[in-house]
Amino acid sequence: MRFKCIIFDLDGTLVDTIGDIAASMNHALEEGGFPSLTRESYAKIVGNGLKNLATQALPSSARDEKTVDTVYRSAVTYYRDHPADLSRPYPGIPDLVAELRGKSDRRFVTKTAVLSNKADSITQLVIGKLFPPYAFDLVMGERPNLPRKPDPATTWELITELDASPRETLFVGDSEVDVTTARAAECSFLGVSWGFRGRAVLEAAGADRIIDNPAELWELLALRY
Template sequence: MPSSATHPALEGIRLVVFDLDGTLIDSVPDLAAAVDGALRDMMLPEVGEAAVRDWVGNGSRKLVERALQAVGARGGELDAAHDLFLHHYRLAPCRATQVYPGVRDALEALAARGMRMGLVTNKPTAFIAPILECLDLAHYFSLTLGGDALSTRKPDPAPLLHLAAHLDVAPSACLMVGDSRHDVEAGRRAGFRTLAVPYGYNHGEPVAASGPDVVVESLRELV
């Protein structure tokens, strides 16, 4: 049982479930490189990091679809473009990806209190372990779920409920931590408490507008 926590958002919480991209890590530089690599292979113009930053959050296929739409490509090219994206991303999923300030402090403090932690991301499962291991984050999480682990993904609550059930924690004792409206919606629909950070990827919208229970500027506030 975790000891008393310093932040009110953690009161009564036994399991903290984190989003990955935009919450714990800034992965856009590597995602953008893979998107642009796929576009180059298809003899299409690159879109660049700034555009990709606004498109992340709904899984890799949707990311590639948005890139194709931006350059005016035909819809029938999505399967080929997505395969090329996965190829490029697999080659370098953690070359320029960085952990956000305050994240390691928060994870270490939560672990020291005995808090259980999980990860639910819309990123394909195959990339989760390599990135977590590269950044020395894997040991914090009891269970991780990628966007292709179940038949639905966030904002559907099913991945959150699956993780909570697997770890035998009631939804009312769970906290969902994310950076986007999809995280907030998934957490709310799952019956979790919700906490959001404003620095991640939310399609150019302030995440506070989604109505999370708590907003913190940095996860260091949970220490």
């Protein structure tokens, strides 16, 4: 059985977005009179949406609902104005995406999608600025009234729209959130070691297949063909 679709995580999988995430959140923190964090600190706490990130970035004494919401809204506003100032696709990703999209016989995969816990409006902006038009069949970020990863609901929604089943879907990601999402959605999972978390975190989360280079994805697809 072949994979009918591949769902890619965005941050840490397709694109190194940590610079813009850090700039946006630090802008909001400094605006509120709070200390900023380093890029390395953000890499350890991203993955569960910007509101959760705002909570984690604030001092523990300032994590009340009102303060978190204020910092979150400020960060989102800044991020929408600066969605890809510092972000870049990882080496090899543009070629991989182009090859997947350009396979005229579609031997390996029929559809590709992006699923992020980043707000949908920002997710669309990042993809639109860093990839050619129609590079992916579907792009989805966090939307109102839909649970974020690792809840499988959004994954299932994408799979349904792409006319596939969980067994025909490969989920590609860099974090323990992605491992849990794929498991909950009953998809196959492929970890990438170049992202924010690294190989050790993926292995501890239960990922049994991890690649170190985007080109290695073709080997997996060939095995499934």
